[in-house]
Amino acid sequence: MRMDHRCYHNIDASPTPVVSVMDCVSCIREPTEDDIALIHQTTMASEEAIQELNSEMNMLYSVLERLRLQKDKHQENIRQASSLLTLARRLHPELLARIFEICAESGWTRAPVAVSQVCSAWRKAAAFPRVWSHLFLDLRSRNSIGKVEFWLRKVQHAPLHITLDIPLGPLSLEEVWGLLIPRCKQWHTLIVKSVDSTTMNYVLHRCSFPLPALSQLSVITEMEGSQGDLVNVSSLQDAPHLSRLFIEQPNLPQWSNFIGVTKLHVVLSSSTLLAPSINATDWIEMLQALPELRDLTVELSKPEARPYNVNTQRVADLPHLESLTLHVSPEVNGILLTMRAPALRQLHLRCSSDPFSRQHMPSGAHLCRFLESSPCLQLLELYDVDVEHTDFARCFELLPKLEELRLHDSDVADEQLRLLHGNNGYCPNLARLDFRWCNYLTGNALVNLVQSRLPGDEGEDQVSPTTPQTRSIDEVAVINCLHVKEQDVFDLAEITLCRLLMRSNEDHCYGRGCCNNERYRQRLRLRHNNKLPARVIL
DSSP, X not given: OOOOXXXXXXXXXXXXXXXXXXXXXXXXXXXXXXXXXXXXXXXXXXXXXXXXXXXXXXXXXXXXXXXXXXXXXHXXXXXXXXXXXXXXXXXXXXXXXXXHHHHHHTTOTTXXXXXXXXXXXXXXXXXXXXXXXXXXXXXXXXXXXXXXXHHHHHHTTSOEEEEEEEOSSOSSHXXXXXXXXXXXXXXXXXXXXXXXXHHHHHHHHTTOSOOTTOOEEEEEEEEOOTTOOOOBOTTOOOOTTOOEEEEEESSOOBOSOXXXXXXXXXXXXXXXXXXXXXXXXXXXXXXXXXXXXXXXEEEESSSOOOOEEOOOOOOEEOTTOOEEEEEEOGGGGGGGGGEEOTTOOEEEEEEOSOTTTOOOTHHHHHHHHHHTTOTTOOEEEEESOOOXXXXXXXXXXXXXXXXXXXXXXXXXXXXXXXXTOSTTSSOTTOOEEEEESOSSOBHHHHHHHHHHTSTTOTTSOOOOTTSOOXXXXXXXXXXXXXXXXXXXXXXXXXXXXXXXXXXXXXXXXXXXXXXXXXXXXXXXXXXXXXXXXXXXXX
């Protein structure tokens, strides 16, 4: 597009120079009549010139404003043209719909409604039924029935992932449930939150019909009902694809048989001062109903001591269990003695009470007894769990396939690390170490351990060709360890990868903030002018 410059032809780019009156009239003598006439004439000429210049400036201002408006139009045209090439407009509707579905799945409950009001392309993508698969219902809100009806019209025959939050004495529960039950064949995930167990049992009892697509069930209850009844999920028997269970309630869950469940997460909550005890018999019966269990997590919702009653010598056999996480008080670590898991690959033992309140030495003995039946363990994490030095040595002896060791606020010392040295050391497959708040461990001991496992290390005695070669240490993480100095970090970085920060947002310490050593890492960068070894991960 060419600009029309004809309106600028009358503009004098080289104006006539202004003659100063001071050049024509002397200022050191009294002005004559001719001087006075010349001064009046010059003043009038300058005033006329000013008027002409003001007129010309107004014309230029008008031209400038017109050009500015034209510029704004072109910029708006560029913005609109660029918006047609954005990724959001170029995405296929099915892919855009999947993004909307992920937004709803992550907890943005109004995502389908919000995105459908952005533009026609997004409205088209939001019309896919799967975008409306996640239904969040809080029965405290108004018009819950209208929301269910609207959502079910949108979801059509797509899978349903239902989250139901039920307060005390809900007025609309029966009507809402009456709308959802006819769609039971579409239920893939069901999350029920209830204040008391009486309401929860009523809801679960209403779920006694076949649920052919249900794969995940979450039951969350704050307290027992007025009659002291416990939550019972045994009514959900006709759910052949149910594989994941999340139970949060004051007591251990009760059921008859969930053969296909492979992942179980139990949170024992307590809203009373006297927390109910954990009964070993109830625990074993609960596990024996889950023969295919592969992932088990048990935790206490509050940093409290929970009584544990060992009233049986029975042991639950878990032949397929691969991952076990216990986030409990030290008294409950005795629950390890009631399980046998020969295929276990990962063990996370975490303390839920104040780690500085007292030591609980039996935890180490319980751990050793449990590891005797778990020879395939590859990852061991001890989080604020006190283990005696002799128990540490026994643990290392029982872990021939251990690949990763994580210790948080542990009393491990240099003497225990020496048991891992060289080709004759314990845990020959050990490749990753993660030490945090280990105040007895020295950096020199860490360096010596890594050096002893280097291939062809000259410091080691010559071994026969038939002796199995230990694996090199691929990574060492040290966070807030008192006796690990900067020079130790640099020495480690010369021979392996040394990490000074948490692994990721899935790290157990990520939400707690106990290992966020940003100030230490920042000082390290500044002190060494960002010239740190390449194998130091900050």
